[in-house]
Amino acid sequence: MEVATVVEQNSHPQALDAHPRLKSMLSFCRRFAKSKSAVCGLILVVSVLITAIFAPQLAPSDPYAINLLKRLAPPSGEELLGRDDFGRDILSRIIYGSRVSLLVGIASTLVALTIGVPLGLVAGYYGGRLDNLIMRFLDIMMAFPSILLALTLVAAFGASMVSIILAIGVVSVPKYARITRSSTLSVKSMEYIEAAKMLGASTFRVLFVHILPNCLAPIIVYATMGMASAILTEAGLSFLGMGAQPPTPSWGGMLANGREFLRTAPHIATFPGLAIMLTVLGFNLLGDGLRDVLDPRLKS
């Protein structure tokens, strides 16, 4: 009886069901487009991304070229954002600097995700003593200011790009573990997890096929915002001289460099600061928007 009514309701079942994943993607895009902050954030993030990828084509001049005659030159028609204390073109350096920021932001977030998410899953799923052990250890890590911890790690392993990425990644592990753990706690008590166990699924399968996909929304949102904070941390490290080493252009380093000339040539510190602000704002808006879009309660 029920079957008959079902078939009637969907007179074109084949057409509707041809691509269920495509269909859900489409509805995701529609909701995404409705969220103003998500779209603004996406535009900012994508433009930074494009800048980073096409830096050689976009930069008006060589970011390393020193021109002492034009030292501290203010912004003008020729050099849009002026020149720094070595006479290097600030616009070009900002464009190249986006590579460092994005690389560190994305790579360190990936590092944090690959360590933090499994830890959180295991802690939340097994609970008890193992949970206590993992979470208390992460609590200890969280008790240190992250920039201080990252600074110490970079100082210990040397200021290379790899160690910066690893340091920032490791420092943000506790936050990802916590978020994953709390979602795991709520998902693991659902009946479909019991059903999976009943079918004989291994623990690995239960964790990664059943629990993880249902915890993904908050993790994605946090990872987007986490990129913003990773970029900030990297800028902070560079500002303190522990980030990308000169003459490699990085926003934090340029900021530190411009600090000495804040009174005489404020443009040196202002523009990299603006670049950091816009990028971080972009990631935060995107994260905020994604949270709204991924919240199942708002699904219609």
Added chain:
Amino acid sequence: MAAEALLEVKNLVKHFPITQGIIFSKKVGAVQAVDDVSFTVNKGETLGLVGESGCGKSTTGRVILRLIEATSGEVRFEGRNILTLNAKEMRELRKDMQIIFQDPYASLNPRMTVGDIIAEPLKIHGLAKGKERQKRVQELLEVVGLASYHARRYPHEFSGGQRQRIGIARALAVRPKLIICDEPVSALDVSIQAQVINLLQDLQKEFGLTYLFIAHDLSVVKHISDRVAVMYLGKIVELADKYELFDNAQHPYTQALLSAIPVPDPHYKRERTILQGDVPSPINPPSGCRFHTRCPKVMDICKVQVPESVEVSPNHWVACHLVRK
């Protein structure tokens, strides 16, 4: 009945410890969810397990399936005590025992298509691959009254009754011998309930299934069961053939339960046994017979001595001091 036992439960006990303290936790008590429960389910029959909410019916079902580990006791499936099996042997055994859940909205993974959900047991146990697996999924969908094109949809696109059918198809995929139905229809509309129950009965005939049917709805249990066990506060108080139990209930609790079934006749005057008070806490259950605090026929002995289960007539077991000769 000369039937062969498929599942034997002997003196099954499940106590959930209550602990205090965060790091140095100590046990301060226990919720006695299931306390010394014994029964058998014969091949091909349906045993109904009824009782108020919180009396330990679902826990019993889950302990039998080892979704919850028992505190003590034995669960014998085809003669083997499954409580002592290791994880690998247990995984193998999962092909023979399945469960249908109460809430069709919570028992299907929302991120998987229906096809993936039903194919999962086949994948895990390596029962079918590629084209054959797809064919099996479509067969299963048709068996439970859905169409094969439904395989590509997600659970949220279905109604409660349809979702329950998907859950049934998933349980059937491994061709189990025993299915524990954990209140499979209590979350559904009355009109859909009948459809799902008829489906369960048809499947039982078609595949020779054995059911342990957990429910709190007596009319549903009466319809589907061959025998019925009544639970109160973690103990089975009465167990008998369906007709015997409904016509000749011996335990005061069963009598009270039966008198609560609505009768579709406004002129019918009947004797109602109305129980006073609430179910006592399973953390600190009453001494002696657990029902003595609410029993209308309570005697002195009930407060001191736990009544043993007595066979008052063939296959009719009652745990009450009243029936003692």
